Amino acid sequence: MAETSIKASEYEALRNNPYLRRGRLLSVVMRGILFACAALSVAITAAIIWVLVSESWIFFKQVPLLAFLTDTHWTPVFTDAHYGILPLLTATFWAAGIAMAVATPLGLALSIYLSEFARPNLRETLKPILEMLAAVPTVVFGYFALLFLTPLARQFIPGLSGFNLLVPGFVMGIMILPYIVSISEDAMRAVPMSLREGAFALGMSRWRMSMTVIIPAAFSGVTAAFLLGFARAVGETMVVAIAAGQNPNLTADPREGAATITAYIVQMSLGDLPHGSLAYSTIFAAGLVLFLITLAFNVIGFFLRKRFREAY
Template sequence: MTPETQISEYQALRNSAFLRRGRILAGIMQAALFSCAALSVLITGAIIWVLVTESLPFFQQVPFWDFLTDTEWTPVFTEAHYGILPLLTATFWAAGIAMAVATPLGLILSVYLSEFAKPSVREALKPILEMLAAVPTVVFGYFALLFLTPLAKQFIPGLSGFNLLVPGFVMGMMILPYVVSISEDAMRAVPMSLREGAFAIGMSRVQMAFQVVIPGAFSGVTAAYLLGFSRAVGETMVVAIAAGQNPNLTGDPREGAATITAYIVQMSLGDLPHGSLAYSTIFAAGLVLFVITLFFNLTGFFLRRKFREAY
């Protein structure tokens, strides 16, 4: 056997061993990734199972229609009422105020970052916005309660110490990074050829942004706002700290009222007997919250698929 043949066989063996190790590592990585995905599905399924099974005793004793329509929520009182309407109204009030803040600001910022900002400005501003998402929500809650609420009381007559207006505003600032990031990514995905065509027919940059880019990114922008609303509905610490913990059916956001998440926090910290009807209300409220957030997440997903442009 010649030296050249020996070298060739050695290289072939080495390459074969390298490919075999590569296949083994690829199999291990695939199994690990599948396990992580399966674990997340199992955890989600376990959460749903716990919510449903723990809520069943509640709905076996409280008529579902009364649960939806009763205007009082006093599960620990002697004369107990189990109407979710006060908690639901406060939740949507706070989330609606948050979206009233995040919608215009998010649209303006995402259009600016996508169409008007220089690359250096975009690279500086976007990380700063995304850093807001890393701030603990308890910090936002105490900022709303101890700083913004006393400040707002000087300008808004009748504003209570606990209210829905200020926490809603703070939640709007909290979800702003999510809305801006997803919307800006959707706008930047619109092909440059559409922008060039808009300029070719005499559109200004502003006209191009609002008449070409935003419609072209409609599915992504819509999904961003629906996900932002879902995030606001599920927010806990800000409303638990600054909105109050009294279930109050009100149409005035200057008043305090407990949201679904605030009620869950309040009851979880209490001394409720396990298996009691009052204890089951925690899971019934959690199930309602899960259904609401799931609905908006799925709506955003289907809207994104239905109206997504194929470029």
């Protein structure tokens, strides 16, 4: 027989080859380990929910939900303790709302500019710079807001306090800008070239084409970008903790300072917080509210983005 012919048990020999056996075993074991790594992310989420809910449970056993949602004072460590989340919530939404008021027009203009107007070379240089902006530590932004922009803004805006919601809101708007631009520019660039060509063939200008073709076609992707950006602003901590003050304050005036949910958690964590006390459980109740808000926006953003990706 020729040298390449199969011995009767060649396949069996391969199957029983100890080296190959070890390799197969390693492959299976690694698959399990990799699965465990991936499953860990689910465990993290589960642990987050469990921690927040179980600690909040202790809180809500002593504070009725109705009082939590309707009381207009948040004074957990005073002798006359009140546990109304409204002051923290309004401050949070004020700051995040101001951030969005800044980031929406700037973000839209920048992403249209980068995706439709800028030459590829310019885009390739600008994107890393925007990424650099995203990399600046938030505590540095906080310093900038409190010690540079606030004194500056006080010269122009009468009645602006040293701690206020306006300036940190503005700074957060700039901070989330790179994040928003990167997602919405991706969405715009994903719009098929054929749609653009169709619009140009009708004789549209670049600007008209962006408004009538790109924005509607990329709408769900762009909306997702802004929802995700909003969730970021809501959860942002250091800028507001530094520049918006740590005093719970139910106010309709963003020139005043007011503690957000995140700033409250920071403030309490800095102090001596006895484990198991009601004060300790307040930060988890506040955290639960924060988690639910950001979760809602993230989930909507996720599905809008997914729908957009499936469309193209």
